[in-house]
Amino acid sequence: MIEIPQSESHYGDLILVCGLPCSGKSTAIQNALKHNPELLYMKSYTTRPRRPGEGDDEYFFVDDNGFEQKKSSVPPEHWEESETYGRRYGQDTHFYNQQMELGRFVIGCCHPSLAEVESLSPYHEVARTKVIFIDIDERVRRERMLQTRGSEAAKRLNYDAEWSAAPDFLARADYTITPRDHLEYDLAAFDSVVKQIMSRE
Numbered sequence: 001m002i003e004i005p006q007s008e009s010h011y012g013d014l015i016l017v018c019g020l021p022c023s024g025k026s027t028a029i030q031n032a033l034k035h036n037p038e039l040l041y042m043k044s045y046t047t048r049p050r051r052p053g054e055g056d057d058e059y060f061f062v063d064d065n066g067f068e069q070k071k072s073s074v075p076p077e078h079w080e081e082s083e084t085y086g087r088r089y090g091q092d093t094h095f096y097n098q099q100m101e102l103g104r105f106v107i108g109c110c111h112p113s114l115a116e117v118e119s120l121s122p123y124h125e126v127a128r129t130k131v132i133f134i135d136i137d138e139r140v141r142r143e144r145m146l147q148t149r150g151s152e153a154a155k156r157l158n159y160d161a162e163w164s165a166a167p168d169f170l171a172r173a174d175y176t177i178t179p180r181d182h183l184e185y186d187l188a189a190f191d192s193v194v195k196q197i198m199s200r201e
Contacts, residue, residue, distance in 0.1 A: 012100040014042075014122050015107040015197055018169070019134035022144040024179055025109040026058060028134065028190040032107065035191055036198065042096050042108030042120075045070050048087035064088075080119050084111075097122045105198050112165035114172055126172075130197045132190070133165065133173040140181055 017025045033039050045060045047067050062070065067088055071079055078094035096106045100122050110116040112133060121129040170176075175193050179186045 011122075011128065012103050012105040013197065014096070014100065014120065014129045015039075015105060015132065015194060016117055016120060016129055017107065017109040017132045017134065018112040018117070018165075018173070019109075019136065020112065020141060022141050022148065023134045023136040024186065025134055027183075028187060029107055029109060030057065031187045032191050032194045036105075036194060038105065038198075039194070040096070040099055040104050040106045042091065042106050044108075045090040045092075046087060048085070048089075082111075082116065091120065093120065093122075100128070107194070112169050112173075114166065114169045117169070117172060130175070131173045132175045132177060132193055133170070134190075135165075135176050135178045137179075137181075140179070 017029055019025050029041065033041055041058070043058060043060055045062055045067055047062060047064055048059075050061050060070075067090060070092070071081070071090055074092050074094065078092060078097075080091040080093055082089050091108075096108075100106055108120065110120060117129060117131055118126055177186070177189055177193065
């Protein structure tokens with residue numbers, strides 16, 4: 001049985017890191033997890049292939065049958081699903097909501113979309129979600145994608161044009177970080193924002 005805190009101030013919050021592919025979300029999050037062990041990462045189930053050298057830190061890699069099995073085991077109201085580049089992604093939000101009720105801070109990532117932010121917010125309480133937008137220079141992002149994503153890069157770049165951050169999302173973002181293409185500085189800036197959120201300053 002889960003004990004629910006008497007005061008909402010004891011709840012943990014959801015930290016959503018938003019940005020287009022190759023904006024640096026995963027690198028920033030993994031670095032923050034190393035420096036803040038009390039953080040819990042919100043892993044997704046996905047049908048996309050594992051990339052060379054990719055571990056199990058960020059995703060549960062499953063085929064379509066495995067995806068459907070997991071989906072059927074979760075009440076519909078606790079399952080959030082999306083599709084990117086023809087690959088399916090799913091979240092069991094109930095587990096993470098329970099962890100936040102116990103006081104843990106949870107960090108995850110999504111596209112710069114207000115609809116995705118609202119769907120992933122704990123029990124759809126948007127006030128308990130802090131949004132960090134990584135606003136990377138598009139030229140730099142395209143160069144990264146061409147270097148790291150190989151033959152699918154052109155197709156993905158065309159798809160990404162549909163995910164430009166809309167005004168309603170930009171108005172919702174609590175923090176905007178513009179990478180300076182200096183990894184050490186960028187990671188330190190991101191970690192500083194995460195620590196600020198967790199300290200409730």
